[in-house]
Amino acid sequence: MRILIAGNGNIGTLYGFALSEAGHDVRHLIRPGKLAAQPSIAHLDLLDERGGREVHRVVPYSWRLTGRANDPVDLVLVASRAPAAIESVAAIAPQQPDATFVVWALAWDGLAALAHVIDPARIVLGYPDSGGTRDDAGHYVLALGAEPHLGPAVGAGPADTTAIGQVTTVLQSAGLEPIQHPDMAGWLRVHTAMTVPYWAALARDRDIAAMLRDGRLLRQAFRAQNEALAICAASGIDLGGYHEVDMVRMPAVLFPFAFRWLFRRNESMRRVTAHGVDGLAEARPLYAAMLAEAEARAVRTPNLQALGRWLEFDAPYASDVVAPRPA
Numbered sequence: 001m002r003i004l005i006a007g008n009g010n011i012g013t014l015y016g017f018a019l020s021e022a023g024h025d026v027r028h029l030i031r032p033g034k035l036a037a038q039p040s041i042a043h044l045d046l047l048d049e050r051g052g053r054e055v056h057r058v059v060p061y062s063w064r065l066t067g068r069a070n071d072p073v074d075l076v077l078v079a080s081r082a083p084a085a086i087e088s089v090a091a092i093a094p095q096q097p098d099a100t101f102v103v104w105a106l107a108w109d110g111l112a113a114l115a116h117v118i119d120p121a122r123i124v125l126g127y128p129d130s131g132g133t134r135d136d137a138g139h140y141v142l143a144l145g146a147e148p149h150l151g152p153a154v155g156a157g158p159a160d161t162t163a164i165g166q167v168t169t170v171l172q173s174a175g176l177e178p179i180q181h182p183d184m185a186g187w188l189r190v191h192t193a194m195t196v197p198y199w200a201a202l203a204r205d206r207d208i209a210a211m212l213r214d215g216r217l218l219r220q221a222f223r224a225q226n227e228a229l230a231i232c233a234a235s236g237i238d239l240g241g242y243h244e245v246d247m248v249r250m251p252a253v254l255f256p257f258a259f260r261w262l263f264r265r266n267e268s269m270r271r272v273t274a275h276g277v278d279g280l281a282e283a284r285p286l287y288a289a290m291l292a293e294a295e296a297r298a299v300r301t302p303n304l305q306a307l308g309r310w311l312e313f314d315a316p317y318a319s320d321v322v323a324p325r326p327a
Contacts, residue, residue: 001170002073004029004096006088008063010132010275011079011104013042014142017061022174029092032067043139047268049146050175054268070095075170079104079128081282086113093118100163103153104128106192106282108289110154110185120155124167125184127191131272143271147177151184186237192286193228194244197221199276199283200307206277212263215256222248222255224303228290234297284311 001024005012008028020026030038042061047054069092076099078088085105093101102124103111114123129145148171150164168178181187201221202211211217226248229239239245250258263269287308294301 001025001075003027003075003077003170004066004069004071004073004092004099006076006078006092007080008038008042008065009079010134010140010142011128011130012077013044013061013063013140014046014130014132014144015077015079015128016063017042017044017046017059018144018174018176019170020061020063024170024173027064027066027071027073029069030065030067035065035067038065039138043137045135045139045141047143047271049144049268051146072096073099075099075167076101077104078102081105082107082111082285086111086117089114089123090117100124100166102126102150102167106195106286107185107188108192108286108293110188112154112185114153115155120153121157121160122163123153123156124150124163125153125188126150126167127188131275133271133274133278141271141274143268145268145272146175147179149181149184149187150178151181151187154185186232187242189235190229190232190237190239190242190244193232193290194225196283196286196290197224197228197304197307199280200224200287200304200311202276203280203283203310203312206280208273208276212260218256218259219252220303220307222250222252222259224301224307227294227299227301227304231290231294231297231299231301234299235293280311287311 003019003024003026005016005026005028008030012028016026016028042063044059044061046057046059048057073096076092076096078085078101082105085103089101100122104126105111111125127149129148130143132140132142135141150167152160152164164180171178198221201217202208205211229245229248233239
């Protein structure tokens with residue numbers, strides 16, 4: 001299959017490597033002004049969780065880079081912050097009228113603005129269950145999770161399953177086991193609620209080790225997570241359908257010990273969260289949107305509000321960024 005990946009960030013590079021290794025024709029779209037500066041080979045330090053086991057691999061990835069978005073492809077993968085993802089889809093979609101788009105991005109509103117850019121039936125929303133960072137030498141230090149999450153875009157009809165089936169087949173060919181969610185926007189909202197409070201706590205010292213040492217801060221983040229989940233429930237989401245929410249039943253006093261234990265034992269978690277400080281700009285608009293909805297629905301969020309002072313957010317949220325319709 002012909003696949004175009006927007007950029008060569010951590011997720012784009014990770015999936016580009018996995019799909020290329022599976023035999024697909026993969027190219028990374030790089031802005032022309034940056035194309036000449038890119039190396040011909042990316043160096044990957046990879047924790048590969050496919051096949052039910054963790055395998056550490058250090059491999060070169062001879063990626064294929066292009067500055068052209070109009071060579072016909074079957075699939076376009078976009079992984080970035082929500083506003084940038086919408087802008088990328090808006091720019092590429094007119095040049096790829098027959099391609100399916102996979103958009104990996106955290107979003108409080110399910111990236112509803114995408115419906116202004118492209119037919120929702122051509123969009124698959126996703127979460128990669130993967131991530132990482134780059135070291136000082138520019139090498140990628142990544143974890144490839146085996147179970148990416150997929151589901152329909154906001155506005156897609158119940159019969160619009162062709163795109164999800166196509167993406168599922170492609171990912172399975174690379175040894176991945178996608179989990180499909182009929183309400184992907186709801187899943188993204190719940191996942192955002194369980195992520196942003198810890199991002200806000202990390203923003204205080206901008207150091208994960210310092211956050212782990214501070215039990216009081218971790219307990220506050222845990223309580224803020226429960227408040228964020230209460231916003232989800234107030235918006236009509238049945239939290240009983242999400243096994244991830246089971247952890248909130250833990251007493252807050254025990255959470256710091258459980259979190260530290262999990263973090264120290266789970267190398268994949270350490271790799272995926274390594275970009276946390278660099279990604280604080282992604283958290284700010286999500287946090288702002290959560291608080292705005294809490295106020296609208298009269299949900300009390302004292303802990304969530306208290307953590308917000310570390311974020312110093314001022315960025316527009318994705319739902320306020322309406323990209324132009326393609327000509």
